[in-house]
Amino acid sequence: HSALTQPPSASGSPGQSVTVSCTGTSSDVGYYNSVSWYQQHPGKAPKLIIYEVNKRPSGVPDRFSGSKSGNTASLTVSGLQAEDEADYYCCSFGGQKIFGGGTKLTVL
Amino acid sequence: EAHLVESGGGLVQPGGSLRLSCEASGFTFSTAWMIWVRQAPGKGLEWLASIKEDGSEKYYVDSVKGRFTISRDNAKNSLYGQMNNLRAEDTAVYYCARDMGRFTLDVWGQGTMVTVSS
Numbered sequence: 001h002s003a004l005t006q007p008p009s010a011s012g013s014p015g016q017s018v019t020v021s022c023t024g025t026s027s028d029v030g031y032y033n034s035v036s037w038y039q040q041h042p043g044k045a046p047k048l049i050i051y052e053v054n055k056r057p058s059g060v061p062d063r064f065s066g067s068k069s070g071n072t073a074s075l076t077v078s079g080l081q082a083e084d085e086a087d088y089y090c091c092s093f094g095g096q097k098i099f100g101g102g103t104k105l106t107v108l
Numbered sequence: 109e110a111h112l113v114e115s116g117g118g119l120v121q122p123g124g125s126l127r128l129s130c131e132a133s134g135f136t137f138s139t140a141w142m143i144w145v146r147q148a149p150g151k152g153l154e155w156l157a158s159i160k161e162d163g164s165e166k167y168y169v170d171s172v173k174g175r176f177t178i179s180r181d182n183a184k185n186s187l188y189g190q191m192n193n194l195r196a197e198d199t200a201v202y203y204c205a206r207d208m209g210r211f212t213l214d215v216w217g218q219g220t221m222v223t224v225s226s
Contacts, residue, residue, distance in 0.1 A: 036211065045219055057214060096170060098155045100152070101152045
């Protein structure tokens with residue numbers, strides 16, 4: 001069973017919007033509305049920023065949003081800020097390899 | 109505020125064993141699914157195992173079945189991970205996390221480093 005597929009890197013300038021994709025299959029992303037996204041800064045633990053495709057935990061800025069179409073989920077970061085530079089991982093219920101490979105977001 | 113603190117990591121020789129602990133506070137531990145996740149140096153996140161609130165159900169990734177055992181003691185608000193027959197590829201930071209359902213992992217510990225080397 002393959003891990004969810006994410007682009008290894010993404011980038012944008014401050015104030016811009018960036019979208020990170022997460023492609024799974026009809027057995028995971030496409031079947032369940034249980035996609036979550038995690039932000040991880042170097043040397044830190046992951047932090048939940050999106051759950052159930054498009055819900056934000058309390059305290060997460062509304063600059064972060066999630067969506068899903070078919071077997072692909074997406075995380076969009078609007079109004080990029082320097083502190084958004086981090087690794088982002090998607091996660092989906094439905095298989096053994098529940099995490100994507102991660103996307104390193106660089107703020108130019 | 110919900111909080112998780114892992115301990116038990118360290119340097120161990122190949123073939124050795126280690127017991128990881130994760131102490132919970134700030135929430136009702138006995139009503140939460142819990143999981144272990146690891147991250148090899150410079151690599152991504154890997155789910156290892158999950159355990160139901162009362163410990164009656166346990167699930168493992170195939171790569172650690174037979175070598176990793178997840179358990180919990182709700183009286184001590186603690187989660188455990190027993191690792192046996194360790195290999196170099198088990199070198200990683202090990203995190204415990206609370207699973208709010210279908211891998212919505214809303215609380216994470218700070219992680220504990222396990223290094224397998226002779």
